[in-house]
Amino acid sequence: MALLDMFSGGAFSHASIVALGIMPYISASIVIQLLAIAVPYFQKLQKEGESGRRKINQYTRYLTVAILLFQAPTYLVNLNVQMRQASGTLIPTGIWFNLSSTVILTAGSMFVLWLGERITDKGIGNGVSFIIMVGILARLPHALSQEFVSRISEATGGLVMFLVEIVFLLFVVAGAILLVQGTRRIPVQYAKQMIGNKQYGGARQYIPLKVNAANVMPIIFAQAIMFIPVTLMQFGSANPDSLMSKIFSPLANHYSFGYNVVFTILIILFTYFYTAITINPKQMAEDLKRNNGFIPGIKPGKKTAEYIDEIMSRITFPGSFFLAAVAILPAGANVIGIQQEFAQFFGGTSLLILVGVVLDTLQQVESHLLMRHYDGLLKSGRIKGRSGQMY
Numbered sequence: 430m431a432l433l434d435m436f437s438g439g440a441f442s443h444a445s446i447v448a449l450g451i452m453p454y455i456s457a458s459i460v461i462q463l464l465a466i467a468v469p470y471f472q473k474l475q476k477e478g479e480s481g482r483r484k485i486n487q488y489t490r491y492l493t494v495a496i497l498l499f500q501a502p503t504y505l506v507n508l509n510v511q512m513r514q515a516s517g518t519l520i521p522t523g524i525w526f527n528l529s530s531t532v533i534l535t536a537g538s539m540f541v542l543w544l545g546e547r548i549t550d551k552g553i554g555n556g557v558s559f560i561i562m563v564g565i566l567a568r569l570p571h572a573l574s575q576e577f578v579s580r581i582s583e584a585t586g587g588l589v590m591f592l593v594e595i596v597f598l599l600f601v602v603a604g605a606i607l608l609v610q611g612t613r614r615i616p617v618q619y620a621k622q623m624i625g626n627k628q629y630g631g632a633r634q635y636i637p638l639k640v641n642a643a644n645v646m647p648i649i650f651a652q653a654i655m656f657i658p659v660t661l662m663q664f665g666s667a668n669p670d671s672l673m674s675k676i677f678s679p680l681a682n683h684y685s686f687g688y689n690v691v692f693t694i695l696i697i698l699f700t701y702f703y704t705a706i707t708i709n710p711k712q713m714a715e716d717l718k719r720n721n722g723f724i725p726g727i728k729p730g731k732k733t734a735e736y737i738d739e740i741m742s743r744i745t746f747p748g749s750f751f752l753a754a755v756a757i758l759p760a761g762a763n764v765i766g767i768q769q770e771f772a773q774f775f776g777g778t779s780l781l782i783l784v785g786v787v788l789d790t791l792q793q794v795e796s797h798l799l800m801r802h803y804d805g806l807l808k809s810g811r812i813k814g815r816s817g818q819m820y
Contacts, residue, residue, distance in 0.1 A: 447537035449500055451560055454542050457492035459646070461485060466706050493542065494535065501534040502527060552797070554789045562786040565779045572771040579768055594767060601758060601775055605784045608751050611640035613744045615737065619722045634722075638741055640748040642708055644785065645778045647699035647749070648756045652778075654695055655680065655688070684760045693753040700749035710737035755781065 465471040465485070474481035505527060509520050520526075541560060548556030580591040614635040658680035680688050714734035723729045727736045758776030763769050773779050 445537070446533050447541050449497060449504060449534055449538045450564065451538065451541055451545065451557055453496040453500060453538055454489070454493045454557065456496055457489050459649075460492060461489050463706075490539075490542070494539070497535040497538055498531065501531040504534065505530055552793065554786065554793045558782065558786045558789065562783055565783055568770065569774060572768065572774065576768045576771040594771075598775060601755070601780065602784060604751070605755060605776075605780050606788070608641050608748070608755065609644075609781065609785050609788060611744075611748065612637040613640065613740060614638075615740060616725060617717060617722050618725050619720065636713070636737075638708075638737070638744060640744050641700075641752055642741075642745070642748075643700050643703035643752075645781045646703050647696045647752060648778050648781075650699045650703070651692055651695035651756070655692055684764055689757045689760055693757060696753040696756055697749040700752055701745060704741065704745050708741055710734040710741065713737055 461471070465475050471485065474484050477484075505520065513519055542557070545556030545560050548554070548559050550556075553559065576594070577591055580587055580594075614637050617634050617636055619634070680691060682688055711734045714730060714737065717723060717733060718729045724733055724736060727733050755776040756778075759772045759774075762772035762775040767775070774783075
Protein backbone atom coordinates (compact mmCIF):
# COMPACT_ATOMS: atom_id res chain seq x y z
CA MET A 430 0.00 0.00 0.00
CA ALA A 431 2.86 2.39 0.79
CA LEU A 432 4.45 1.64 -2.60
CA LEU A 433 1.16 2.36 -4.38
CA ASP A 434 0.75 5.55 -2.35
CA MET A 435 4.23 6.69 -3.38
CA PHE A 436 3.51 6.20 -7.09
CA SER A 437 0.25 8.14 -6.78
CA GLY A 438 1.84 11.09 -4.98
CA GLY A 439 -0.08 10.47 -1.75
CA ALA A 440 -3.47 10.29 -3.50
CA PHE A 441 -3.97 6.70 -2.36
CA SER A 442 -3.84 7.50 1.36
CA HIS A 443 -6.01 10.61 0.85
CA ALA A 444 -8.77 8.60 -0.88
CA SER A 445 -8.60 10.87 -3.92
CA ILE A 446 -10.61 10.17 -7.09
CA VAL A 447 -7.23 9.36 -8.69
CA ALA A 448 -6.21 7.20 -5.73
CA LEU A 449 -5.33 4.20 -7.91
CA GLY A 450 -3.07 6.41 -10.00
CA ILE A 451 -1.10 5.02 -12.93
CA MET A 452 -0.10 1.70 -11.31
CA PRO A 453 -2.85 -0.37 -13.02
CA TYR A 454 -1.55 0.80 -16.39
CA ILE A 455 1.99 -0.20 -15.39
CA SER A 456 0.72 -3.65 -14.36
CA ALA A 457 -1.12 -4.01 -17.68
CA SER A 458 2.00 -2.93 -19.58
CA ILE A 459 4.10 -5.55 -17.80
CA VAL A 460 1.56 -8.26 -18.65
CA ILE A 461 1.48 -7.21 -22.31
CA GLN A 462 5.29 -7.20 -22.45
CA LEU A 463 5.39 -10.75 -21.10
CA LEU A 464 2.68 -11.81 -23.57
CA ALA A 465 4.76 -10.35 -26.39
CA ILE A 466 7.46 -12.85 -25.48
CA ALA A 467 5.27 -15.93 -25.02
CA VAL A 468 2.32 -15.43 -27.40
CA PRO A 469 3.00 -15.51 -31.19
CA TYR A 470 0.12 -13.10 -31.94
CA PHE A 471 1.68 -10.33 -29.84
CA GLN A 472 5.11 -11.12 -31.29
CA LYS A 473 3.64 -10.54 -34.74
CA LEU A 474 2.12 -7.23 -33.63
CA GLN A 475 5.52 -6.03 -32.42
CA LYS A 476 6.97 -6.59 -35.89
CA GLU A 477 4.21 -4.68 -37.70
CA GLY A 478 5.62 -1.28 -36.89
CA GLU A 479 3.36 1.65 -36.04
CA SER A 480 0.08 -0.20 -36.70
CA GLY A 481 1.12 -3.05 -34.39
CA ARG A 482 2.17 -0.59 -31.70
CA ARG A 483 -1.25 1.07 -31.81
CA LYS A 484 -2.98 -2.29 -31.40
CA ILE A 485 -0.73 -3.21 -28.47
CA ASN A 486 -1.50 0.15 -26.82
CA GLN A 487 -5.21 -0.48 -27.34
CA TYR A 488 -5.00 -3.91 -25.70
CA THR A 489 -3.01 -2.37 -22.84
CA ARG A 490 -5.80 0.17 -22.22
CA TYR A 491 -8.46 -2.55 -22.24
CA LEU A 492 -6.46 -4.59 -19.73
CA THR A 493 -5.97 -1.46 -17.61
CA VAL A 494 -9.75 -0.95 -17.40
CA ALA A 495 -10.20 -4.61 -16.41
CA ILE A 496 -7.60 -4.27 -13.65
CA LEU A 497 -9.20 -1.04 -12.43
CA LEU A 498 -12.67 -2.63 -12.26
CA PHE A 499 -11.18 -5.32 -10.02
CA GLN A 500 -8.87 -3.10 -7.97
CA ALA A 501 -11.35 -0.29 -7.23
CA PRO A 502 -13.76 -2.44 -5.12
CA THR A 503 -10.82 -3.94 -3.19
CA TYR A 504 -9.58 -0.41 -2.49
CA LEU A 505 -12.99 0.49 -1.06
CA VAL A 506 -12.88 -2.58 1.20
CA ASN A 507 -9.39 -1.64 2.41
CA LEU A 508 -10.48 1.97 2.98
CA ASN A 509 -13.44 0.77 5.02
CA VAL A 510 -11.21 -1.39 7.23
CA GLN A 511 -8.69 1.40 7.78
CA MET A 512 -11.37 3.93 8.72
CA ARG A 513 -12.93 1.50 11.17
CA GLN A 514 -9.57 0.87 12.84
CA ALA A 515 -8.57 4.54 12.91
CA SER A 516 -11.75 6.28 13.99
CA GLY A 517 -14.47 3.66 14.34
CA THR A 518 -16.41 5.08 11.37
CA LEU A 519 -17.43 3.39 8.13
CA ILE A 520 -17.80 4.57 4.56
CA PRO A 521 -21.30 4.37 3.04
CA THR A 522 -22.43 0.92 1.99
CA GLY A 523 -24.76 -0.29 -0.71
CA ILE A 524 -24.61 -1.31 -4.33
CA TRP A 525 -25.09 2.21 -5.70
CA PHE A 526 -22.21 3.69 -3.65
CA ASN A 527 -19.84 0.83 -4.53
CA LEU A 528 -20.79 0.99 -8.20
CA SER A 529 -20.47 4.77 -8.50
CA SER A 530 -17.20 4.81 -6.54
CA THR A 531 -15.77 2.08 -8.78
CA VAL A 532 -16.69 4.06 -11.89
CA ILE A 533 -15.20 7.27 -10.43
CA LEU A 534 -11.91 5.59 -9.43
CA THR A 535 -11.65 3.90 -12.82
CA ALA A 536 -12.35 7.15 -14.66
CA GLY A 537 -9.82 9.01 -12.49
CA SER A 538 -7.01 6.61 -13.38
CA MET A 539 -7.94 6.66 -17.08
CA PHE A 540 -7.90 10.47 -16.96
CA VAL A 541 -4.36 10.35 -15.55
CA LEU A 542 -3.43 7.97 -18.37
CA TRP A 543 -4.94 10.42 -20.89
CA LEU A 544 -2.84 13.24 -19.40
CA GLY A 545 0.25 11.07 -19.79
CA GLU A 546 -0.52 10.48 -23.45
CA ARG A 547 -0.99 14.20 -24.04
CA ILE A 548 2.42 14.86 -22.48
CA THR A 549 3.95 12.24 -24.77
CA ASP A 550 2.27 13.79 -27.82
CA LYS A 551 3.77 17.19 -26.98
CA GLY A 552 7.25 15.68 -27.28
CA ILE A 553 8.36 16.27 -23.68
CA GLY A 554 9.07 12.59 -23.07
CA ASN A 555 7.21 9.56 -21.80
CA GLY A 556 4.11 11.09 -20.19
CA VAL A 557 3.34 8.14 -17.90
CA SER A 558 6.86 8.14 -16.47
CA PHE A 559 6.65 11.93 -16.11
CA ILE A 560 3.47 11.67 -14.03
CA ILE A 561 5.07 9.00 -11.83
CA MET A 562 8.07 11.29 -11.31
CA VAL A 563 5.80 14.19 -10.30
CA GLY A 564 3.97 11.91 -7.87
CA ILE A 565 7.25 10.92 -6.23
CA LEU A 566 8.62 14.48 -6.15
CA ALA A 567 5.41 15.68 -4.49
CA ARG A 568 6.52 13.84 -1.34
CA LEU A 569 10.08 15.21 -1.30
CA PRO A 570 9.45 18.67 0.29
CA HIS A 571 7.53 17.20 3.23
CA ALA A 572 10.09 14.41 3.73
CA LEU A 573 12.99 16.88 3.58
CA SER A 574 11.39 19.30 6.06
CA GLN A 575 10.46 16.43 8.37
CA GLU A 576 14.06 15.19 8.40
CA PHE A 577 15.40 18.71 8.98
CA VAL A 578 13.08 19.31 11.94
CA SER A 579 13.95 15.90 13.36
CA ARG A 580 17.69 16.59 13.25
CA ILE A 581 17.37 20.06 14.72
CA SER A 582 14.96 19.16 17.52
CA GLU A 583 16.64 15.94 18.62
CA ALA A 584 20.15 15.24 19.88
CA THR A 585 21.03 13.20 16.78
CA GLY A 586 23.81 15.23 15.16
CA GLY A 587 21.93 18.43 14.43
CA LEU A 588 22.53 20.45 11.30
CA VAL A 589 25.91 18.80 10.63
CA MET A 590 24.31 15.36 10.37
CA PHE A 591 21.60 16.75 8.09
CA LEU A 592 24.24 18.18 5.73
CA VAL A 593 26.07 14.83 5.77
CA GLU A 594 22.84 13.14 4.72
CA ILE A 595 22.38 15.59 1.83
CA VAL A 596 25.95 15.00 0.62
CA PHE A 597 25.47 11.24 0.86
CA LEU A 598 22.20 11.56 -1.09
CA LEU A 599 24.03 13.44 -3.85
CA PHE A 600 26.60 10.64 -4.09
CA VAL A 601 23.80 8.09 -4.33
CA VAL A 602 22.13 10.11 -7.08
CA ALA A 603 25.44 10.25 -8.98
CA GLY A 604 25.72 6.46 -8.69
CA ALA A 605 22.16 6.03 -9.92
CA ILE A 606 22.96 8.22 -12.95
CA LEU A 607 25.92 5.97 -13.77
CA LEU A 608 23.70 2.92 -13.42
CA VAL A 609 21.04 4.35 -15.74
CA GLN A 610 23.49 5.67 -18.34
CA GLY A 611 26.09 2.92 -18.23
CA THR A 612 26.57 1.20 -21.60
CA ARG A 613 29.05 -1.06 -23.38
CA ARG A 614 29.46 -0.18 -27.05
CA ILE A 615 30.14 -2.94 -29.56
CA PRO A 616 31.67 -1.76 -32.88
CA VAL A 617 29.81 -2.79 -36.03
CA GLN A 618 31.23 -2.54 -39.53
CA TYR A 619 28.89 -2.34 -42.53
CA ALA A 620 30.02 -3.85 -45.83
CA LYS A 621 30.37 -1.61 -48.89
CA GLN A 622 27.71 -2.00 -51.58
CA MET A 623 27.61 -0.65 -55.12
CA ILE A 624 24.09 0.30 -56.26
CA GLY A 625 24.34 1.72 -59.75
CA ASN A 626 27.17 4.24 -59.76
CA LYS A 627 26.92 5.01 -56.04
CA GLN A 628 28.63 3.31 -53.13
CA TYR A 629 26.73 2.69 -49.88
CA GLY A 630 27.80 1.36 -46.53
CA GLY A 631 31.30 0.95 -45.21
CA ALA A 632 30.72 3.14 -42.14
CA ARG A 633 31.47 1.93 -38.62
CA GLN A 634 28.76 2.26 -35.98
CA TYR A 635 28.20 0.98 -32.46
CA ILE A 636 25.61 -1.15 -30.69
CA PRO A 637 25.02 0.29 -27.18
CA LEU A 638 24.33 -2.48 -24.65
CA LYS A 639 23.01 -1.12 -21.35
CA VAL A 640 24.54 -2.23 -18.08
CA ASN A 641 21.07 -2.10 -16.51
CA ALA A 642 18.82 -3.10 -19.41
CA ALA A 643 16.07 -4.21 -17.01
CA ASN A 644 15.67 -0.74 -15.40
CA VAL A 645 13.58 -0.96 -12.18
CA MET A 646 11.60 -4.07 -13.16
CA PRO A 647 13.73 -6.52 -11.09
CA ILE A 648 13.07 -4.43 -7.95
CA ILE A 649 9.31 -4.42 -8.61
CA PHE A 650 9.26 -8.19 -9.22
CA ALA A 651 11.38 -8.86 -6.12
CA GLN A 652 9.12 -6.67 -3.96
CA ALA A 653 6.08 -8.59 -5.19
CA ILE A 654 7.73 -11.89 -4.19
CA MET A 655 8.74 -10.53 -0.78
CA PHE A 656 5.07 -9.79 -0.01
CA ILE A 657 4.48 -13.57 0.21
CA PRO A 658 6.15 -14.03 3.65
CA VAL A 659 3.99 -11.23 5.06
CA THR A 660 0.88 -13.00 3.79
CA LEU A 661 2.00 -16.36 5.18
CA MET A 662 2.72 -14.73 8.52
CA GLN A 663 -1.00 -14.08 8.94
CA PHE A 664 -1.61 -17.80 9.27
CA GLY A 665 0.83 -18.06 12.17
CA SER A 666 0.09 -14.71 13.84
CA ALA A 667 -2.17 -16.33 16.42
CA ASN A 668 0.73 -18.36 17.75
CA PRO A 669 4.07 -16.50 17.71
CA ASP A 670 5.88 -19.71 18.68
CA SER A 671 4.62 -21.63 15.66
CA LEU A 672 7.05 -22.93 13.06
CA MET A 673 5.61 -20.66 10.35
CA SER A 674 6.08 -17.56 12.50
CA LYS A 675 9.67 -18.47 13.30
CA ILE A 676 10.51 -19.07 9.63
CA PHE A 677 8.84 -16.05 8.07
CA SER A 678 9.03 -13.43 10.82
CA PRO A 679 12.59 -12.30 9.81
CA LEU A 680 11.38 -11.92 6.20
CA ALA A 681 8.41 -9.80 7.28
CA ASN A 682 10.69 -7.04 8.62
CA HIS A 683 11.94 -4.86 5.73
CA TYR A 684 14.95 -3.73 7.76
CA SER A 685 16.18 -7.13 8.93
CA PHE A 686 19.37 -8.70 7.62
CA GLY A 687 17.57 -11.81 6.36
CA TYR A 688 15.01 -9.82 4.40
CA ASN A 689 17.62 -7.74 2.61
CA VAL A 690 19.79 -10.77 1.77
CA VAL A 691 16.85 -12.57 0.16
CA PHE A 692 15.75 -9.32 -1.49
CA THR A 693 19.24 -8.85 -2.98
CA ILE A 694 19.34 -12.40 -4.35
CA LEU A 695 15.91 -12.01 -5.95
CA ILE A 696 16.90 -8.72 -7.62
CA ILE A 697 20.03 -10.30 -9.10
CA LEU A 698 18.05 -13.28 -10.43
CA PHE A 699 15.27 -11.14 -11.84
CA THR A 700 17.82 -8.82 -13.48
CA TYR A 701 19.22 -11.74 -15.45
CA PHE A 702 15.71 -13.05 -16.18
CA TYR A 703 14.26 -9.76 -17.41
CA THR A 704 17.39 -8.94 -19.44
CA ALA A 705 17.19 -12.37 -21.09
CA ILE A 706 13.55 -11.89 -22.15
CA THR A 707 13.95 -8.31 -23.36
CA ILE A 708 17.35 -8.53 -25.11
CA ASN A 709 17.42 -11.02 -27.98
CA PRO A 710 21.02 -11.52 -29.23
CA LYS A 711 19.85 -13.90 -31.96
CA GLN A 712 17.48 -11.27 -33.41
CA MET A 713 20.21 -8.62 -33.19
CA ALA A 714 22.63 -10.90 -35.07
CA GLU A 715 20.02 -11.59 -37.76
CA ASP A 716 19.32 -7.86 -38.19
CA LEU A 717 23.03 -7.16 -38.58
CA LYS A 718 23.41 -9.91 -41.17
CA ARG A 719 20.35 -8.72 -43.09
CA ASN A 720 21.79 -5.19 -43.28
CA ASN A 721 25.27 -6.40 -44.34
CA GLY A 722 26.73 -5.55 -40.96
CA PHE A 723 29.19 -7.55 -38.89
CA ILE A 724 31.26 -7.25 -35.73
CA PRO A 725 34.98 -7.09 -36.66
CA GLY A 726 36.66 -10.40 -35.87
CA ILE A 727 33.36 -12.25 -35.29
CA LYS A 728 31.63 -14.42 -37.90
CA PRO A 729 28.07 -13.31 -38.78
CA GLY A 730 25.13 -15.37 -37.60
CA LYS A 731 25.43 -17.77 -34.67
CA LYS A 732 28.90 -16.61 -33.57
CA THR A 733 27.71 -12.99 -33.45
CA ALA A 734 24.69 -13.95 -31.32
CA GLU A 735 26.95 -15.88 -28.92
CA TYR A 736 29.35 -12.94 -28.70
CA ILE A 737 26.57 -10.43 -27.92
CA ASP A 738 25.08 -12.82 -25.35
CA GLU A 739 28.48 -13.22 -23.69
CA ILE A 740 28.97 -9.43 -23.50
CA MET A 741 25.46 -8.99 -22.05
CA SER A 742 26.15 -11.61 -19.37
CA ARG A 743 29.39 -9.89 -18.39
CA ILE A 744 27.93 -6.39 -18.06
CA THR A 745 24.70 -7.61 -16.41
CA PHE A 746 26.68 -9.18 -13.55
CA PRO A 747 28.01 -5.92 -12.04
CA GLY A 748 24.83 -4.10 -13.06
CA SER A 749 22.65 -6.53 -11.08
CA PHE A 750 24.77 -6.10 -7.93
CA PHE A 751 24.74 -2.31 -8.29
CA LEU A 752 20.96 -2.38 -8.78
CA ALA A 753 20.55 -4.54 -5.66
CA ALA A 754 22.74 -2.15 -3.66
CA VAL A 755 20.60 0.82 -4.73
CA ALA A 756 17.45 -1.13 -3.82
CA ILE A 757 18.49 -1.88 -0.22
CA LEU A 758 19.95 1.59 0.50
CA PRO A 759 16.64 2.93 1.90
CA ALA A 760 16.64 0.15 4.51
CA GLY A 761 20.23 0.99 5.46
CA ALA A 762 19.40 4.69 5.67
CA ASN A 763 16.49 3.97 7.98
CA VAL A 764 18.63 1.76 10.22
CA ILE A 765 21.15 4.56 10.80
CA GLY A 766 18.40 6.91 11.96
CA ILE A 767 17.08 8.66 8.85
CA GLN A 768 13.32 9.20 8.80
CA GLN A 769 11.52 6.51 6.82
CA GLU A 770 9.83 8.91 4.38
CA PHE A 771 13.12 10.65 3.55
CA ALA A 772 15.02 7.34 3.44
CA GLN A 773 12.91 6.25 0.46
CA PHE A 774 14.76 8.79 -1.70
CA PHE A 775 18.14 7.16 -1.00
CA GLY A 776 17.47 4.32 -3.42
CA GLY A 777 14.92 1.83 -4.65
CA THR A 778 12.40 2.39 -7.41
CA SER A 779 11.72 6.02 -6.49
CA LEU A 780 15.32 7.18 -7.01
CA LEU A 781 15.83 5.22 -10.24
CA ILE A 782 12.56 6.49 -11.68
CA LEU A 783 13.41 10.09 -10.78
CA VAL A 784 16.89 9.87 -12.30
CA GLY A 785 15.71 8.06 -15.42
CA VAL A 786 12.81 10.41 -16.16
CA VAL A 787 14.90 13.54 -15.54
CA LEU A 788 17.58 12.24 -17.92
CA ASP A 789 14.95 11.41 -20.54
CA THR A 790 13.46 14.90 -20.25
CA LEU A 791 16.87 16.54 -20.53
CA GLN A 792 17.62 14.38 -23.56
CA GLN A 793 14.40 15.56 -25.22
CA VAL A 794 15.30 19.21 -24.53
CA GLU A 795 18.83 18.60 -25.79
CA SER A 796 17.51 17.06 -29.01
CA HIS A 797 15.19 20.02 -29.65
CA LEU A 798 18.03 22.49 -29.10
CA LEU A 799 20.40 20.64 -31.41
CA MET A 800 17.70 20.40 -34.11
CA ARG A 801 17.46 24.19 -34.01
CA HIS A 802 21.27 24.57 -34.18
CA TYR A 803 21.77 25.63 -30.59
CA ASP A 804 24.69 24.42 -28.49
CA GLY A 805 22.58 22.30 -26.16
CA LEU A 806 22.59 22.11 -22.39
CA LEU A 807 26.06 20.69 -21.84
CA LYS A 808 29.34 21.41 -23.60
CA SER A 809 30.77 17.98 -22.71
CA GLY A 810 28.40 16.08 -24.97
CA ARG A 811 24.90 14.82 -25.35
CA ILE A 812 22.84 13.59 -22.43
CA LYS A 813 22.05 9.88 -22.53
CA GLY A 814 18.64 8.84 -21.24
CA ARG A 815 16.87 5.51 -21.26
CA SER A 816 15.73 5.71 -24.92
CA GLY A 817 12.20 6.70 -23.92
CA GLN A 818 11.47 3.52 -21.93
CA MET A 819 8.83 3.59 -19.25
CA TYR A 820 9.53 3.11 -15.52
